[in-house]
Amino acid sequence: MKDFPSCFGESGVQVSDSTSGASKTAQNLVTCLYQAQLFGRSCVIIVTWSKNLMGQGLSIEIDDSTNQCLCKVEIKPRVFSKRKGCRSMEVKDSKIVVFWDLSAAKFGFSPEPLEDFYIAAICDNKMILQLGDLSKEAYRKTSTRPPSNAVFIAKKAHIYGKKTYSTKAQFCDNGRFHEVDIECDTVGLTDPCLEISVDQKRVMQVKRLAWKFRGNQTILVDGLPVEVFWDVHSWLFGAPGPSPSASAVFMFRTCLSSERLLPWSQGLGFSLTLYAWKNE
Incomplete structure (x- = not known):
């Protein structure tokens, strides 16, 4: 509950990055x-x-x-x-x-x-x-x-890579583990694309990422709707302040019928928050 990002801004899609400017030590948490x-x-x-x-x-x-x-x-x-x-x-x-x-x-x-x-x-x-x-x-x-x-009820992790970011995820209590891969190559590209795969199967693709650097989309995992929020502004446009780099932020949250817009902290599902750092 402490230091977990909120995805319920006025737009309903912005994911705040509470660790901008964090050192590489923070990646191992x-x-x-x-x-x-x-x-x-x-x-x-x-x-x-x-x-x-x-x-x-x-x-x-x-x-x-x-x-x-x-x-x-x-x-x-x-x-x-x-x-x-x-x-x-x-x-x-x-x-x-x-x-x-x-x-x-x-x-x-x-x-x-x-x-x-x-x-x-x-x-x-x-x-x-x-x-x-x-x-x-x-x-x-x-x-x-x-x-x-x-x-x-929730998990937060720091992951890092150059193009692909991988982690293991368990989207519900006592559920089976899945391999989640986030792929985004931003080097030298004027219009990069974001792809997310679960167990080597692509479940989401965001084209024209320079215009859609923040957003949300619902995917299905084990028949369960999972809402994905992303904020890759720092990848595309650089990090503010003295830090040479900052993380993109992704949140995966289980949805339960029409109640899915309520915060996960009210016991209505599970959320996984990933801070993805680019290696130099």
Whole structure:
């Protein structure tokens, strides 16, 4: 919920870039939001994976319904290197304990692990969040029973390339993963074209991009309507200020019937926000 771009401007299509001028360190961030229940009320759990010259890091923050931080655990690179452990915190006369085991985790280019790991957060002996494919080990370690009540509602990631930008996407909670490719060559072209593919199948093409550098379009993924917003102004016309480059911004948001124009934060779907940076 924090620092996620809005796509609900007056025009209904503009996607704001909150990271213009960010350094390349910011490209190695993946933030995931989960809606859960804590003390009988709704809360948001923010999981951020990071990677820099010091190594990989992880932070887990729990916010209440007013966006106030209830507690936060930061696993810095020097601690992350131990790859497993737990932290406990006192919140409202209760104890929240976060367990993690990444000792056998496999990573790709993203700071987010691919498999062979778990993260678990419990409160009053109830699982409120469980991530990773080692779910049996997580429940055994925490002495709790499945399932957790958390629902995956949003993800933000920084990706980079020269012409093609690729990521893995899960468009609904517990849904299957898809490969998303964004292709746009702007070098030396007076009228570039934007193409988006899902699992190597082209689902969207935007011609005359110099005139349509911001917009939105609905595609279908697994029969589910997904609205795509894009803002590639910085790619075509340069970034303002001292920064030599800035990211284009893409948002993929699931749509639910006529209610699709309501913000995703009201629990009506899932959104994936991508900041696409051009390598020099």
